Amino acid sequence: MNLAFYDAIKQLQDAYLMFPAFQTAYDQIEENLKLYRATGVAQNLLILGESGTGKTSLAHAFTESYPKQVLPERDLLPVLHVSVPAAATIAGTVEAVLRQLGDPEPERGTVSAKTARAVRIARGCGVEMLLFDEAQHIQDRGRNYTQYFVGDWLKSLMDALGLPVTLLGLPRTQALLQANEQLRRRFTHRLSLSVHQGSQEANDESSLKLFRALSDALPLPLDARPYGWKELGLRLHYATDGRIAYVKQLLVNAYSHAVNQSGTNISVSELAHAFTATIWPLGVGALNPFHQDFGFRSLDRLGEPFQLGDTGGEVSGRKRK
Numbered sequence: 166m167n168l169a170f171y172d173a174i175k176q177l178q179d180a181y182l183m184f185p186a187f188q189t190a191y192d193q194i195e196e197n198l199k200l201y202r203a204t205g206v207a208q209n210l211l212i213l214g215e216s217g218t219g220k221t222s223l224a225h226a227f228t229e230s231y232p233k234q235v236l237p238e239r240d241l242l243p244v245l246h247v248s249v250p251a252a253a254t255i256a257g258t259v260e261a262v263l264r265q266l267g268d269p270e271p272e273r274g275t276v277s278a279k280t281a282r283a284v285r286i287a288r289g290c291g292v293e294m295l296l297f298d299e300a301q302h303i304q305d306r307g308r309n310y311t312q313y314f315v316g317d318w319l320k321s322l323m324d325a326l327g328l329p330v331t332l333l334g335l336p337r338t339q340a341l342l343q344a345n346e347q348l349r350r351r352f353t354h355r356l357s358l359s360v361h362q363g364s365q366e367a368n369d370e371s372s373l374k375l376f377r378a379l380s381d382a383l384p385l386p387l388d389a390r391p392y393g394w395k396e397l398g399l400r401l402h403y404a405t406d407g408r409i410a411y412v413k414q415l416l417v418n419a420y421s422h423a424v425n426q427s428g429t430n431i432s433v434s435e436l437a438h439a440f441t442a443t444i445w446p447l448g449v450g451a452l453n454p455f456h457q458d459f460g461f462r463s464l465d466r467l468g469e470p471f472q473l474g475d476t477g478g479e480v481s482g483r484k485r486k
């Protein structure tokens with residue numbers, strides 16, 4: 166593999182695309198920030214997406230647009246981006262908040278002392294928006310009562326600060342809101358980050374558009390034969406479940422394979438190979454979206470790569486075929 170090969174892969178990895186769902190979510194967070202700046206009204210938002218739909222990337226992209234400013238008299242931190250720790254106790258969550266606020270001793274003090282300190286520092290740093298990533302970790306402790314406690318704690322932190330909050334998490338985060346009425350009332354506005362939303366036709370098109378936009382970063386062209394572009398779009402939709410992470414993975418692997426084979430384009434057989442290699446080892450024949458025998462159905466049954474997760478009791482937006 167030569168330098169140009171690695172360059173192409175890196176360019177692809179680094180490529181950021183404001184695909185429609187990503188852009189809508191970004192705009193809504195920004196709108197909430199502007200609303201708060203202009204009126205002091207704190208509007209909250211819940212952003213749901215399966216793994217690999219770009220939640221963390223979105224939170225990073227937004228935080229980078231409103232970076233920390235080091236001023237002579239104090240640091241300004243307009244957007245506070247916190248990842249809720251895996252075993253989300255109140256202590257662990259408030260420590261994560263304190264760490265992001267630059268507190269030198271996040272473990273010090275009782276939970277209420279820590280919370281009071283977090284509120285004080287956040288005000289001091291001029292925080293205007295809270296972004297909580299991995300919000301499902303609050304829900305994951307739901308087998309015992311911790312979930313309620315962490316949820317209640319979050320609600321009281323939000324009330325104390327009066328800032329707009331954006332929660333980002335897996336679809337099962339919804340269950341947190343179902344269990345906690347007070348949080349539910351605060352997060353009535355919800356968005357999904359999946360590439361495919363709306364009609365089936367729009368879905369095929371959006372997966373293909375994304376794929377072609379990303380493949381533009383590569384030196385080899387994409388070849389849809391023996392299918393047409395529309396059909397390839399549909400197959401891509403089933404192969405990636407509309408998740409940007411899978412779209413990228415598929416493309417990187419297909420490109421590497423094409424280069425290995427000294428190919429002059431990224432063909433359907435490379436995509437079929439990439440699907441088995443990076444997304445689902447058992448995805449062969451009728452279970453491989455790029456194979457001519459593919460059954461054109463969502464691969465979301467038990468043991469399949471996009472097996473539907475626990476969405477918290479509500480039916481997911483996706484239909485089982």
Ligand SMILES: Nc1ncnc2c1ncn2[C@@H]1O[C@H](COP(=O)(O)OP(=O)(O)OP(=O)(O)O)[C@@H](O)[C@H]1O
Pocket residue numbers: 178180181182183184187214215216217218219220221222223335409410411413
């Ligand atoms: N807008 C985008 N444009 C291009 N690539 C993206 C975009 N958003 C995410 N990606 C890529 O998709 C991959 C997964 O993204 P990310 O980690 O943000 O997903 P996630 O929803 O946070 O997943 P998880 O739930 O597993 O944490 C990353 O490799 C990232 O580079």
Ligand SMILES: [Mg+2]
Pocket residue numbers: 220221222298
């Ligand atoms: Mg993430």
